Amino acid sequence: MHVPDGFFTASVSVAAGVVAAAGVGVALRNARQELDDRAAPMAGLVAAFIFAVQMLNFPVAAGTSGHLLGGALAAILVGPYTAVLCMAVVLLVQGFFFADGGLTALGVNITLMGIVTAAVAWGVFRLIVRAAPGNRAAVVAGSFVAALVSVPASALTFAALFAVGGTAPIDAGAVAAAMGGVHVLIGIGEGLITAVTVSSVLAVRPDLVYGARGLAKPLVLRTADGEREVAPQPVSQPAPEGRPFRPFLVGAGVVTLLLAGVVSFFASGDPDGLERVAEDKGFLGQAGEHQFGGFALADYGDVGGIPVGVAGVIGVLITLAVGVGVAYLARRRRAKAVA
C-alpha cells in the first residue's frame, strides 16, 4: 500500500501533504484530551504496537496474504486523534528509517492510511455504538464493520486521487473497481482481526478501550453491614481552549489552492514527453475522441482539454474534503466536551 515517489503528480502530492499536515495538526491539538499527560509515551507505544501488528500476516486467499493497516484498530483502542498521530509516526518512521514509501509521497500515505482509515473507522464505529449504547456486542460488531469499511474507503480514496493526478494512463473506473474489490476482501480480514482483538482486550481490560468508555459500570461499594454506595464517577476536565485554528486553516487552504492552480501552470508549462510526441506526430488533434477522454483529469489535465491547473484545484478540493471532515469531527467533539 505504501505509495512510492513519482506515482502522483506534484499538485496532488502537495495537496495531500497539506491535508496530512492539517489532519496531524488537528490530531496534535486533540490527542491530549484522549491520553492526558501520558500522550507522548502511550502514543509512541501504540505506534510501536501498530508497527508490530502490521507484521502479523494473515492468509486472504490461496497464495496471497494481507496484513492489518491498523488505523481502525488504533482509533477504537486509543481514540481517533491519537490513532492519526500513531499512524503518521509509523509512516514517517517507515519512510525515513526503512525506506518504505516515497518521501515526497508521505502526504499521500499519511492521508490514505492514517487520516482516512482512522476517520472513516471512527465515524462508522460511533454510528453503530450510538445505535445500541452500553452494549458490549455493539462495540465488537462496530469494530468489525468500522475496520471492514475503512480499508475499501482508503482504497477508493487512492483511486480518486489517482483519477485526479495519477501518472499512469489507466482508466480511473478500472482502478477504482480493482482497488475496491481487492480491498473489500482485505477489509473482511481486517474487520475480523480488529473485532476479535477489541473483544479480547474488552474481556481483560475494558478500561483500555477508548471506544467502550461508556460501558464502564459505576463502582459500587458494599460495606460489611450490607450498605451499598455508588461511588461518584470521576469527572474529566475539558482541556483549555487553545489559539483559534480557523485563520491557520483558511491560510493553508488558500496557499494550497494557489499552489495547485498556479504552480502547476509552471510545472506543466512545457509539453511533457507524450504531448511532445503527440505534437510531432500530429495526433494531438484526435486526442479528444481518443480513449484519452477517460482520464481527462490525469496528467495535469491538459490532454483532455481541461485547463491547466483546474485538475490540481479539483485534487485539492477532494483531498481537502477529507481534512474538513476530520476538522468537523474535532469541533463537534470539543463542543460536546464543553457542554
Next chain:
Amino acid sequence: MGAGHHHQLYRPGDTPVHRLPPQCKLLAVVAFAIVVVATPRERFWAFGAYAVLLAGVAVVARVPPGFVIRRMVVELPFLLFVFAIPVIGLGERVEVLGLELSREGLWASWNILAKATLGVVASILLAATTEPRAMILGAQRLRVPQLLVQIAMFMVRYLDVIMDETRRMRVARESRGFRARDLRQAPILAKSAGALFIRSYERGERVHLAMLSRGYTGTMPVISDMSAGVRQWLTAGALPLAAAAVAVLTTLLAHLPGLGLT
C-alpha cells in the same frame, strides 16, 4: 511491508556522511527527492546523473551496493504494478518485442520506476548512515512538533521490546502446533494482538510512572550538541544542489534548438 522491517538499516561507521549532523542529511534527502520527482520524465540524462550522484554518496559513506540492492525489495509490490501499466494502459499502442503496449503506459512505467527507485535508494542511504535516535533529534532541531518527536522517540525505543514480545508469542503459538493456513486461523492471531496490546500498554504505564518518578517532565534532555555549521550545511546540500543543477541544465538543453538531447 514484510519481514525485513525488524532489522534496522543503520550501519555504524565513521565517514564524512556519517559525521554530518542529522538535520542536514534529512533536509538534503527530502530536497533531493523533490528535485527527482519534479524532473520531467523525458529527461533521461538527468535521471542517469541522479543515479551517479547517489552512487557517489554511497562510495563516500562506504555503503556496499549489495546492502542497498537487498534493501530495495520494499519496492517490489509496486514494481509488479509498474510492469502491468503498459499492458493495461490506455492510449496509442506500440509494438515492443511482439507485445502490443500502450505508449503512454510505457512512459508512466518509466516515470514511476525511475523516480521511485531513486527515492528508495536515497532513503536507504539516509537510514544506513544515520542512527535512528540521531535522526529524531535532527527532526527536533528542524522544529517538527514536539509531541510528534516525542511519539517517534518512544516508538523507536519501544519497537525492539514489542517486536521481541511478538516473537516470543509467535514461538509460543507455533510450539503448540499453530499454523496460519487460512482466514479461520485469524481469530487466534487477533487474540495474540489483543494480548500484545494489553501487555504493551501495561508495560508503557509502568515505564511512564518510572520515568515520572525520575523527573521526566515531558521532554527528553538533549545531551550532545547538534548544531550544524555553514560548512556542514553546504556539504549536505551538495547532493540536492547538484541534482537541481542537473535538472536546470537538462531543461535548458532541451529548450535550446538544434540539440536533440531529449
